[in-house]
Amino acid sequence: MVQRSGGPMVQRGRDSSLWKDPLEFKPERFWESDIDVRGRDFELIPFGVGRRICPGLPLAIRMIPIALGSLINTLNWKLDGGIAPKDLAMEEKFGITLAKAQPLLATPIPL
């Protein structure tokens, strides 16, 4: 936990002094973590923090696991073009929101 109060508020998500391999996509890094994404632990603030924190946070943290979990649990997914998951292009495209440079193309297959 860093910068609870005082000092400039900066995004620390890519800070290698706080994160091991910060640019690697490793969701498993959160398995043993008790970091709070609701604006308390400043090393991870996907919804912002303070007075202008995202008002959609309570909706998003409930809906995203349900929507994503449903898609994963009820369908098989195949990447278009026979790409192996490990070879998926994960580069980002800068914009108002951070999007994938190459769109994710996947076909749902009924179980």
Ligand code: HEM
């Ligand atoms: C994963 C989903 C979402 C993420 C990561 C996200 C992230 C953010 C971030 C980073 C901000 C800027 C906070 C700041 O300035 O400190 C923001 C603002 C905002 N978000 Fe979200 N958001 C999400 C979902 C939603 C949803 C579902 C809604 C509405 C139903 C929503 C409505 C808003 C609004 C209205 C603001 C502007 C708040 C203000 O400027 O006072 N967001 N969001």
